Amino acid sequence: MSILSDRINNLAESATIKMAKLGRELAAKGVDVISLSLGETDFFTPDFVKDAAKKAIDANYSYYTPVAGIPDLRKAIAAKLKRENNLDYNFDQIVVSTGAKQSLANAILCLVNPGDEVIIPTPYWVSYSELVKLAEGESVFINTSIDSDFKITPADLEAAITPKSKLFMFSSPNNPTGTVYTREELAALVKVFEKHPDIYIISDEIYEHINFIGQHTSIAEFESVKDRVIIINGLSKAYAMTGWRLGFSATNKTLADAIDKLQSQVTSGTCSITQHAGTAAYQGSLDSVKEMQVTFLRRRDLVYNLLKNIDGLKVNLPAGAFYFFPDVSSFFGKTAPDGSTIANGDDLALYLLNTGHVATVSGDSFGDPNGLRLSYAAADEKLIEAISRIKYALEQLK
Ligand code: PLP
Numbered sequence: 001m002s003i004l005s006d007r008i009n010n011l012a013e014s015a016t017i018k019m020a021k022l023g024r025e026l027a028a029k030g031v032d033v034i035s036l037s038l039g040e041t042d043f044f045t046p047d048f049v050k051d052a053a054k055k056a057i058d059a060n061y062s063y064y065t066p067v068a069g070i071p072d073l074r075k076a077i078a079a080k081l082k083r084e085n086n087l088d089y090n091f092d093q094i095v096v097s098t099g100a101k102q103s104l105a106n107a108i109l110c111l112v113n114p115g116d117e118v119i120i121p122t123p124y125w126v127s128y129s130e131l132v133k134l135a136e137g138e139s140v141f142i143n144t145s146i147d148s149d150f151k152i153t154p155a156d157l158e159a160a161i162t163p164k165s166k167l168f169m170f171s172s173p174n175n176p177t178g179t180v181y182t183r184e185e186l187a188a189l190v191k192v193f194e195k196h197p198d199i200y201i202i203s204d205e206i207y208e209h210i211n212f213i214g215q216h217t218s219i220a221e222f223e224s225v226k227d228r229v230i231i232i233n234g235l236s237k238a239y240a241m242t243g244w245r246l247g248f249s250a251t252n253k254t255l256a257d258a259i260d261k262l263q264s265q266v267t268s269g270t271c272s273i274t275q276h277a278g279t280a281a282y283q284g285s286l287d288s289v290k291e292m293q294v295t296f297l298r299r300r301d302l303v304y305n306l307l308k309n310i311d312g313l314k315v316n317l318p319a320g321a322f323y324f325f326p327d328v329s330s331f332f333g334k335t336a337p338d339g340s341t342i343a344n345g346d347d348l349a350l351y352l353l354n355t356g357h358v359a360t361v362s363g364d365s366f367g368d369p370n371g372l373r374l375s376y377a378a379a380d381e382k383l384i385e386a387i388s389r390i391k392y393a394l395e396q397l398k
Pocket residue numbers: 039098099100101102125171174175204206234235236242246247
Protein backbone atom coordinates (compact mmCIF):
# COMPACT_ATOMS: atom_id res chain seq x y z
CA MET A 1 0.00 0.00 0.00
CA SER A 2 1.31 3.44 -0.88
CA ILE A 3 2.10 5.74 2.05
CA LEU A 4 1.06 8.62 -0.17
CA SER A 5 -2.49 9.82 -0.57
CA ASP A 6 -4.50 9.03 -3.68
CA ARG A 7 -4.64 12.78 -4.15
CA ILE A 8 -0.89 13.04 -4.69
CA ASN A 9 -0.52 9.72 -6.46
CA ASN A 10 -3.07 10.84 -9.04
CA LEU A 11 -1.27 14.10 -9.69
CA ALA A 12 1.07 14.39 -12.69
CA GLU A 13 4.51 15.95 -12.44
CA SER A 14 4.70 19.28 -14.29
CA ALA A 15 5.92 18.37 -17.79
CA THR A 16 7.54 21.74 -18.37
CA ILE A 17 9.58 21.42 -15.19
CA LYS A 18 10.44 17.79 -16.05
CA MET A 19 11.77 18.69 -19.51
CA ALA A 20 13.78 21.56 -18.10
CA LYS A 21 15.28 19.13 -15.58
CA LEU A 22 16.22 16.60 -18.30
CA GLY A 23 17.80 19.44 -20.29
CA ARG A 24 19.84 20.55 -17.28
CA GLU A 25 21.01 16.97 -16.63
CA LEU A 26 22.26 16.67 -20.20
CA ALA A 27 23.94 20.08 -19.96
CA ALA A 28 25.66 18.97 -16.73
CA LYS A 29 27.30 16.17 -18.77
CA GLY A 30 28.88 18.84 -20.95
CA VAL A 31 26.33 18.79 -23.81
CA ASP A 32 25.51 22.20 -25.27
CA VAL A 33 21.73 22.13 -24.78
CA ILE A 34 19.49 25.01 -25.86
CA SER A 35 16.39 25.19 -23.73
CA LEU A 36 13.15 26.27 -25.36
CA SER A 37 11.19 24.50 -22.66
CA LEU A 38 10.57 26.98 -19.89
CA GLY A 39 7.88 29.60 -19.60
CA GLU A 40 9.88 32.56 -18.40
CA THR A 41 11.27 35.63 -20.06
CA ASP A 42 15.00 36.21 -20.45
CA PHE A 43 14.70 39.89 -19.42
CA PHE A 44 15.68 41.42 -16.09
CA THR A 45 13.31 42.81 -13.48
CA PRO A 46 13.10 46.61 -14.05
CA ASP A 47 15.50 48.67 -11.90
CA PHE A 48 12.78 50.78 -10.27
CA VAL A 49 11.12 47.60 -9.03
CA LYS A 50 14.41 46.21 -7.67
CA ASP A 51 15.06 49.55 -5.95
CA ALA A 52 11.70 49.38 -4.19
CA ALA A 53 12.60 45.91 -2.89
CA LYS A 54 15.99 47.12 -1.61
CA LYS A 55 14.31 49.99 0.20
CA ALA A 56 11.76 47.62 1.73
CA ILE A 57 14.56 45.44 3.11
CA ASP A 58 16.31 48.46 4.64
CA ALA A 59 13.03 49.72 6.10
CA ASN A 60 12.66 46.36 7.89
CA TYR A 61 9.50 45.23 6.16
CA SER A 62 10.32 41.78 7.43
CA TYR A 63 7.10 40.68 9.05
CA TYR A 64 3.85 38.92 8.26
CA THR A 65 1.57 41.01 6.10
CA PRO A 66 -2.23 40.76 5.84
CA VAL A 67 -3.04 37.44 4.14
CA ALA A 68 -4.55 39.17 1.09
CA GLY A 69 -1.62 41.58 0.74
CA ILE A 70 -0.70 45.04 2.00
CA PRO A 71 -3.41 47.62 1.30
CA ASP A 72 -1.08 49.80 -0.84
CA LEU A 73 -0.43 46.90 -3.18
CA ARG A 74 -4.08 45.89 -3.43
CA LYS A 75 -4.98 49.52 -4.14
CA ALA A 76 -2.24 49.74 -6.79
CA ILE A 77 -3.66 46.60 -8.43
CA ALA A 78 -7.21 48.03 -8.34
CA ALA A 79 -5.85 51.23 -9.94
CA LYS A 80 -4.02 49.17 -12.60
CA LEU A 81 -7.24 47.31 -13.42
CA LYS A 82 -9.02 50.64 -13.87
CA ARG A 83 -6.21 52.33 -15.82
CA GLU A 84 -5.21 49.48 -18.13
CA ASN A 85 -8.39 47.42 -18.35
CA ASN A 86 -11.16 49.92 -17.55
CA LEU A 87 -12.41 47.61 -14.80
CA ASP A 88 -13.82 48.70 -11.45
CA TYR A 89 -12.73 46.64 -8.49
CA ASN A 90 -12.47 47.69 -4.85
CA PHE A 91 -9.17 46.82 -3.28
CA ASP A 92 -10.94 44.35 -0.96
CA GLN A 93 -11.92 42.26 -4.01
CA ILE A 94 -8.26 41.59 -4.72
CA VAL A 95 -6.26 38.84 -3.04
CA VAL A 96 -2.51 38.78 -3.60
CA SER A 97 -0.83 35.36 -3.58
CA THR A 98 2.52 33.69 -4.19
CA GLY A 99 1.95 33.60 -7.95
CA ALA A 100 -0.80 33.24 -10.53
CA LYS A 101 -0.52 29.50 -9.98
CA GLN A 102 -1.59 29.84 -6.35
CA SER A 103 -4.39 32.21 -7.32
CA LEU A 104 -5.67 29.60 -9.78
CA ALA A 105 -5.51 26.90 -7.10
CA ASN A 106 -7.28 29.19 -4.62
CA ALA A 107 -10.13 29.94 -7.00
CA ILE A 108 -10.61 26.31 -8.04
CA LEU A 109 -10.53 25.00 -4.48
CA CYS A 110 -13.02 27.64 -3.37
CA LEU A 111 -15.49 26.91 -6.18
CA VAL A 112 -15.33 23.25 -7.14
CA ASN A 113 -17.05 20.44 -5.24
CA PRO A 114 -16.26 16.77 -5.95
CA GLY A 115 -17.94 15.83 -9.24
CA ASP A 116 -18.39 19.39 -10.49
CA GLU A 117 -17.41 19.85 -14.11
CA VAL A 118 -14.78 22.34 -15.19
CA ILE A 119 -14.75 23.19 -18.89
CA ILE A 120 -11.26 23.72 -20.32
CA PRO A 121 -10.44 24.36 -23.98
CA THR A 122 -7.38 22.41 -25.17
CA PRO A 123 -4.51 23.02 -25.36
CA TYR A 124 -4.36 24.50 -21.87
CA TRP A 125 -1.65 25.38 -19.38
CA VAL A 126 -0.34 22.18 -17.73
CA SER A 127 -1.56 22.91 -14.20
CA TYR A 128 -5.24 23.51 -15.04
CA SER A 129 -6.35 19.89 -15.23
CA GLU A 130 -4.15 18.85 -12.31
CA LEU A 131 -5.61 21.56 -10.06
CA VAL A 132 -9.10 20.40 -11.01
CA LYS A 133 -8.06 16.86 -9.97
CA LEU A 134 -6.87 18.21 -6.61
CA ALA A 135 -10.32 19.71 -6.07
CA GLU A 136 -11.86 16.34 -7.11
CA GLY A 137 -13.64 18.02 -10.00
CA GLU A 138 -14.00 16.61 -13.51
CA SER A 139 -12.28 18.35 -16.40
CA VAL A 140 -14.40 18.54 -19.56
CA PHE A 141 -12.17 19.39 -22.50
CA ILE A 142 -13.16 21.26 -25.64
CA ASN A 143 -10.64 20.19 -28.27
CA THR A 144 -9.35 22.75 -30.73
CA SER A 145 -6.70 22.48 -33.41
CA ILE A 146 -4.22 24.62 -35.26
CA ASP A 147 -6.71 24.87 -38.15
CA SER A 148 -9.03 27.05 -36.05
CA ASP A 149 -6.11 28.96 -34.49
CA PHE A 150 -6.84 26.93 -31.32
CA LYS A 151 -10.04 28.89 -30.64
CA ILE A 152 -13.38 27.57 -29.46
CA THR A 153 -16.68 28.75 -30.93
CA PRO A 154 -19.89 29.59 -29.03
CA ALA A 155 -21.35 26.31 -30.35
CA ASP A 156 -18.39 24.34 -28.93
CA LEU A 157 -18.96 25.99 -25.56
CA GLU A 158 -22.70 25.39 -25.57
CA ALA A 159 -22.16 21.71 -26.41
CA ALA A 160 -19.79 21.24 -23.45
CA ILE A 161 -22.18 22.66 -20.87
CA THR A 162 -24.16 20.24 -18.68
CA PRO A 163 -26.15 20.70 -15.44
CA LYS A 164 -22.90 19.84 -13.60
CA SER A 165 -20.84 22.63 -15.21
CA LYS A 166 -19.42 24.87 -12.50
CA LEU A 167 -16.51 26.62 -14.06
CA PHE A 168 -14.95 27.57 -17.38
CA MET A 169 -11.22 28.20 -17.37
CA PHE A 170 -9.01 29.65 -20.10
CA SER A 171 -6.01 31.86 -20.78
CA SER A 172 -5.82 34.61 -23.38
CA PRO A 173 -3.11 35.16 -24.54
CA ASN A 174 -2.80 31.41 -24.28
CA ASN A 175 -0.03 29.20 -23.04
CA PRO A 176 0.96 27.02 -24.98
CA THR A 177 -0.43 28.36 -28.29
CA GLY A 178 -0.10 32.16 -28.08
CA THR A 179 -3.73 32.44 -29.24
CA VAL A 180 -5.51 35.67 -28.29
CA TYR A 181 -9.29 36.02 -28.27
CA THR A 182 -10.51 39.29 -29.77
CA ARG A 183 -13.21 41.41 -28.13
CA GLU A 184 -15.75 40.18 -30.72
CA GLU A 185 -14.89 36.52 -30.08
CA LEU A 186 -15.23 37.01 -26.33
CA ALA A 187 -18.53 38.84 -26.81
CA ALA A 188 -19.86 35.80 -28.69
CA LEU A 189 -18.82 33.47 -25.84
CA VAL A 190 -20.39 35.84 -23.31
CA LYS A 191 -23.75 35.40 -25.09
CA VAL A 192 -23.56 31.70 -24.20
CA PHE A 193 -22.59 32.39 -20.58
CA GLU A 194 -25.58 34.74 -20.28
CA LYS A 195 -27.81 31.70 -20.80
CA HIS A 196 -26.00 29.82 -18.01
CA PRO A 197 -25.79 32.19 -15.06
CA ASP A 198 -24.37 29.64 -12.59
CA ILE A 199 -21.11 29.04 -14.44
CA TYR A 200 -18.04 30.86 -13.12
CA ILE A 201 -15.22 31.92 -15.43
CA ILE A 202 -11.51 31.90 -14.63
CA SER A 203 -9.78 34.32 -16.97
CA ASP A 204 -6.03 33.80 -16.75
CA GLU A 205 -4.48 37.01 -18.05
CA ILE A 206 -0.87 36.46 -17.01
CA TYR A 207 0.31 37.14 -20.62
CA GLU A 208 -1.82 40.27 -20.94
CA HIS A 209 1.11 42.46 -21.93
CA ILE A 210 2.64 40.07 -24.45
CA ASN A 211 -0.03 40.67 -27.03
CA PHE A 212 0.66 41.61 -30.65
CA ILE A 213 -2.89 42.51 -31.71
CA GLY A 214 -3.17 45.70 -29.69
CA GLN A 215 -5.37 46.21 -26.66
CA HIS A 216 -5.88 43.22 -24.38
CA THR A 217 -9.53 42.40 -23.70
CA SER A 218 -10.60 40.84 -20.42
CA ILE A 219 -13.85 38.89 -20.40
CA ALA A 220 -14.60 40.77 -17.14
CA GLU A 221 -15.19 43.86 -19.30
CA PHE A 222 -18.58 42.39 -20.18
CA GLU A 223 -20.90 43.61 -17.40
CA SER A 224 -23.33 40.70 -17.82
CA VAL A 225 -20.70 38.21 -16.59
CA LYS A 226 -18.25 40.37 -14.64
CA ASP A 227 -19.53 39.34 -11.22
CA ARG A 228 -18.69 35.68 -11.87
CA VAL A 229 -15.32 36.21 -13.49
CA ILE A 230 -12.13 35.59 -11.56
CA ILE A 231 -9.28 37.50 -13.17
CA ILE A 232 -5.90 35.89 -12.57
CA ASN A 233 -2.77 37.91 -13.21
CA GLY A 234 0.59 38.72 -11.61
CA LEU A 235 4.10 39.99 -11.98
CA SER A 236 5.80 36.90 -13.41
CA LYS A 237 5.64 37.54 -17.15
CA ALA A 238 5.07 41.28 -17.58
CA TYR A 239 7.82 42.34 -15.18
CA ALA A 240 10.16 39.36 -15.57
CA MET A 241 9.63 38.41 -11.93
CA THR A 242 8.91 34.67 -11.99
CA GLY A 243 11.07 34.02 -8.93
CA TRP A 244 9.63 36.82 -6.81
CA ARG A 245 6.28 35.02 -6.53
CA LEU A 246 3.43 37.45 -6.76
CA GLY A 247 0.06 36.82 -8.37
CA PHE A 248 -3.44 38.05 -7.67
CA SER A 249 -7.10 37.32 -8.21
CA ALA A 250 -9.83 39.92 -8.67
CA THR A 251 -13.41 38.78 -8.24
CA ASN A 252 -16.64 39.33 -6.29
CA LYS A 253 -16.30 40.04 -2.57
CA THR A 254 -17.80 36.73 -1.40
CA LEU A 255 -15.33 34.70 -3.40
CA ALA A 256 -12.44 37.05 -2.53
CA ASP A 257 -13.19 36.51 1.19
CA ALA A 258 -13.26 32.74 0.67
CA ILE A 259 -9.92 32.88 -1.14
CA ASP A 260 -8.48 34.96 1.72
CA LYS A 261 -9.72 32.32 4.21
CA LEU A 262 -8.20 29.44 2.22
CA GLN A 263 -4.89 31.22 1.81
CA SER A 264 -4.80 32.04 5.55
CA GLN A 265 -4.62 28.30 6.25
CA VAL A 266 -2.12 27.42 3.52
CA THR A 267 0.53 30.08 2.96
CA SER A 268 -0.48 33.43 4.58
CA GLY A 269 0.54 36.55 2.64
CA THR A 270 3.31 36.35 0.05
CA CYS A 271 6.81 37.72 0.72
CA SER A 272 6.68 41.20 2.29
CA ILE A 273 9.59 42.48 0.18
CA THR A 274 8.00 41.22 -3.04
CA GLN A 275 4.80 43.03 -2.11
CA HIS A 276 6.62 46.36 -1.86
CA ALA A 277 8.35 45.67 -5.17
CA GLY A 278 4.96 44.78 -6.66
CA THR A 279 3.42 48.02 -5.41
CA ALA A 280 6.15 49.94 -7.25
CA ALA A 281 5.63 47.83 -10.39
CA TYR A 282 1.88 48.44 -10.51
CA GLN A 283 2.29 52.14 -9.74
CA GLY A 284 5.17 52.61 -12.19
CA SER A 285 5.69 53.02 -15.89
CA LEU A 286 5.08 50.33 -18.50
CA ASP A 287 8.21 51.29 -20.48
CA SER A 288 10.08 48.07 -19.73
CA VAL A 289 6.98 46.05 -20.57
CA LYS A 290 6.69 47.82 -23.93
CA GLU A 291 10.35 47.18 -24.72
CA MET A 292 9.83 43.51 -23.97
CA GLN A 293 6.79 43.45 -26.25
CA VAL A 294 8.82 44.83 -29.17
CA THR A 295 11.54 42.23 -28.65
CA PHE A 296 9.05 39.38 -28.46
CA LEU A 297 7.31 40.54 -31.62
CA ARG A 298 10.63 40.57 -33.49
CA ARG A 299 11.48 37.10 -32.19
CA ARG A 300 8.06 35.76 -33.03
CA ASP A 301 8.51 36.80 -36.65
CA LEU A 302 12.04 35.44 -36.74
CA VAL A 303 10.99 32.04 -35.41
CA TYR A 304 7.87 31.91 -37.58
CA ASN A 305 9.92 32.40 -40.74
CA LEU A 306 12.34 29.67 -39.69
CA LEU A 307 9.68 27.16 -38.62
CA LYS A 308 7.67 27.71 -41.81
CA ASN A 309 10.54 26.21 -43.77
CA ILE A 310 10.61 22.90 -41.94
CA ASP A 311 8.88 20.18 -43.93
CA GLY A 312 6.18 18.34 -41.98
CA LEU A 313 5.61 21.06 -39.39
CA LYS A 314 2.26 22.80 -39.39
CA VAL A 315 2.69 26.20 -37.82
CA ASN A 316 0.44 29.21 -37.19
CA LEU A 317 1.30 32.79 -36.30
CA PRO A 318 0.65 33.31 -32.58
CA ALA A 319 -0.89 36.64 -31.58
CA GLY A 320 0.58 36.74 -28.07
CA ALA A 321 2.62 35.12 -25.27
CA PHE A 322 6.04 33.73 -26.27
CA TYR A 323 5.35 30.25 -27.57
CA PHE A 324 4.84 28.36 -30.79
CA PHE A 325 2.78 25.19 -30.73
CA PRO A 326 3.31 23.57 -34.14
CA ASP A 327 1.43 20.42 -35.09
CA VAL A 328 4.11 17.72 -35.28
CA SER A 329 1.84 14.72 -35.83
CA SER A 330 3.24 14.07 -39.33
CA PHE A 331 6.43 12.79 -37.64
CA PHE A 332 4.64 10.16 -35.54
CA GLY A 333 5.41 6.64 -36.73
CA LYS A 334 8.74 7.66 -38.30
CA THR A 335 12.06 5.99 -37.49
CA ALA A 336 15.08 7.71 -35.94
CA PRO A 337 18.67 7.00 -37.14
CA ASP A 338 19.18 4.64 -34.15
CA GLY A 339 16.22 2.53 -35.31
CA SER A 340 13.79 3.66 -32.62
CA THR A 341 10.26 4.71 -33.55
CA ILE A 342 8.83 8.11 -32.76
CA ALA A 343 5.42 6.98 -31.56
CA ASN A 344 4.18 10.25 -30.09
CA GLY A 345 5.01 13.76 -28.90
CA ASP A 346 6.91 12.58 -25.82
CA ASP A 347 9.19 10.45 -28.03
CA LEU A 348 9.71 13.40 -30.37
CA ALA A 349 10.57 15.82 -27.55
CA LEU A 350 13.07 13.29 -26.14
CA TYR A 351 14.55 12.71 -29.59
CA LEU A 352 14.98 16.47 -30.13
CA LEU A 353 16.64 16.74 -26.74
CA ASN A 354 18.98 13.76 -27.07
CA THR A 355 19.81 14.15 -30.78
CA GLY A 356 19.23 17.82 -31.54
CA HIS A 357 20.14 19.04 -28.04
CA VAL A 358 17.11 21.31 -27.89
CA ALA A 359 14.69 21.08 -24.97
CA THR A 360 11.00 21.49 -25.92
CA VAL A 361 7.79 20.22 -24.29
CA SER A 362 5.46 17.68 -25.86
CA GLY A 363 1.82 18.65 -26.30
CA ASP A 364 0.42 15.77 -24.23
CA SER A 365 0.61 17.57 -20.93
CA PHE A 366 -1.17 20.55 -22.52
CA GLY A 367 -4.00 18.23 -23.53
CA ASP A 368 -3.07 18.20 -27.23
CA PRO A 369 -1.00 15.18 -28.31
CA ASN A 370 -0.32 16.64 -31.78
CA GLY A 371 1.57 19.70 -30.61
CA LEU A 372 5.05 20.56 -29.39
CA ARG A 373 5.65 23.72 -27.39
CA LEU A 374 8.64 25.88 -28.23
CA SER A 375 9.28 28.93 -26.08
CA TYR A 376 11.01 31.84 -27.85
CA ALA A 377 12.09 33.56 -24.65
CA ALA A 378 15.72 33.27 -25.70
CA ALA A 379 18.28 35.42 -27.52
CA ASP A 380 17.98 35.63 -31.33
CA GLU A 381 21.24 33.70 -31.98
CA LYS A 382 20.09 30.88 -29.68
CA LEU A 383 16.73 30.75 -31.43
CA ILE A 384 18.34 30.58 -34.88
CA GLU A 385 20.71 27.82 -33.75
CA ALA A 386 17.93 25.89 -31.96
CA ILE A 387 15.59 25.90 -34.95
CA SER A 388 18.38 24.85 -37.27
CA ARG A 389 19.12 21.90 -34.96
CA ILE A 390 15.42 20.99 -34.84
CA LYS A 391 15.23 21.15 -38.65
CA TYR A 392 18.26 18.91 -39.04
CA ALA A 393 17.01 16.41 -36.44
CA LEU A 394 13.56 16.22 -38.05
CA GLU A 395 15.08 15.70 -41.49
CA GLN A 396 16.81 12.56 -40.16
CA LEU A 397 13.45 10.92 -39.38
CA LYS A 398 12.43 8.48 -42.11
N1 PLP B 1 -0.91 30.81 -15.97
C1 PLP B 1 -0.27 30.56 -17.11
C2 PLP B 1 -1.06 30.47 -18.38
C3 PLP B 1 1.13 30.39 -17.12
O1 PLP B 1 1.76 30.14 -18.26
C4 PLP B 1 1.84 30.48 -15.90
C5 PLP B 1 3.30 30.26 -15.85
O2 PLP B 1 3.91 29.74 -16.74
C6 PLP B 1 1.12 30.74 -14.74
C7 PLP B 1 -0.25 30.90 -14.81
C8 PLP B 1 1.80 30.83 -13.39
O3 PLP B 1 2.37 32.06 -13.14
P1 PLP B 1 3.10 32.37 -11.77
O4 PLP B 1 4.56 32.26 -12.03
O5 PLP B 1 2.71 33.77 -11.45
O6 PLP B 1 2.63 31.40 -10.75
